[in-house]
Amino acid sequence: MPRPEFPQVRRMGEASLLVSFDDALSMRANAAVLAFRAAVEAEAWDAVEETATSLKSVYLRFDPDRLDHATLEDRVCALLEARDWHEAGLPEGRRLWRIPAVLGGDHGPQLEEAAEMAGMTADAAIEAIAATRLRVLTIGFAPGLPYLGQLPDAFDIARKTELTPRVPKGGLGLAIRQMVMFPVETQTGWRWIGQAAFDGFRQGADAPFALKAGDEVQYRPVSVTEYEDAVAGLETGLDAMAEPLE
């Protein structure tokens, strides 16, 4: 099949469009996605009821009783052509999160394995992870679950074929140069490499979802004691982990 042209506007059922900037993940396509979604939100088109992003696409849900597909597709295409969204820069209002985490040991029992697959020692892997500023590429699968990327090339390792049955809340998974941070206990094929003091989904809070796509995350390796203190102080301490990004 010939490679499709991007960006690509496709219909997804009777009330949604999907605007894809690539069919593989790249930081560049993801940046275009984040910029284009912000632009769509700023347009505030009547009858567009919701927008969201994946790693490489912008999703629009609309009311087909008030807005027909062709009209919305025309508007979307016109906005796509208005500029090169790859060069638009990331949207404003993003934050950098410095999150304490225990990497390896009982809190990340598959770190050794992941490090070995990446061709380095566990200590070198921890150092490389801590040195990387990861972008929240998208949020999804479960409420408040960020896909974070990208780690250095060496971490382009496959997911496990067997699921790890129970990774606790705050658990960190690693695969395909990305990390995920589980907001609730879950089973997963991502290698469980650590435990972060973080609460990605606070149901009763004014802002229940701490992270937004486009935010950045840097993990700060800490001892188990420091981690436990940070977890105990999460209710008030979460916001202190964030600072505005220019």
Add this chain to the structure above:
Amino acid sequence: MSVRLHIVKAGPGLSLQDFGRPGYLASGLSRGGAMDPLALAEGAALMRMQAEEALAIEMAGAGGRFRAEGGDLLIALTGAPMQARLDGARLHWPGSYLLREGAELEIGGASAGSYGYLSVAGLDAPSILGARSAHLAGGIGGALSSGTRLDAQPAPNAGGLTLTAQDRFSGGLIRVLPSVQTDQFGDDARGRFEATEFRKDARASRMGARMAHDGDGFSQDAHLAILSEIIVPGDIQVIGDGAPFVLLPECQTMGGYPRIATVIAADLPRVAQAAPGTALRFRFVELEEALKARAAAARHRKALPDGVTPRIRDPHDIPDLLSYQLVGGVVSAKAEE
């Protein structure tokens, strides 16, 4: 003291449901809400209440035993018809009833479909992210267990109403539209997809339902190359074993399997309501037909209050039928016992 519904004995799949919480896809939360939203609107119409504020107990497969505490409650029974008795007397489904303080409502298994609904006038629960429904997969709220007591309002009327329920409990032909990977499946797979009779797998949940069938799977070569993408209720993913899997209201928001089609919104409750083993077929339609069906469903829902009628007493409803003097001069049968 407030009026409450006491769940004396909960069936295995009870949860509070409303029309869900749209708008949180960007945060990874699917809309959720009732598997059969029409049943909520029917419940509201039967109680002469506003549908927008509907909140009901969704019952997967079977109900349980319920009691009114602190006063009389107005209830409505809608969705998949279930065996229901009020203090032993069989109840007509769908219908609205007065549940008198202390009276016991027993709701057994579904005779068709999967999800029955027990609406209670003024039922209340804390609002989380703008809705009161449980989102089990997302960790919001939870299944209702035996012993739970839910706040409600004193009965505003005595019920006694019924309506003709649109049949969405027996599977059948499901209309679909193309989705983002439909082209990648090729004419042969798409043709087979339309020609195959599927059976709803017994492991279906609020998240989705696998469609079982005999013969080859629907996998295609590009299968493994799909990067996770946004998915929404109605989408039909072809999962690892080649079976189509229809996503339902509480689905995950990202999926890495290719989508062969998406179910039109008007027909999704038929997939949700189909009982395990029920036969389902899929047929591609034009967008225009999907939009017409959508508009027709909206019209039907809006007209529900006008279609509600007083329930004519069915002999089954009368617990002490034998004590009635049905014909003058005839000796009551009960007297001979």
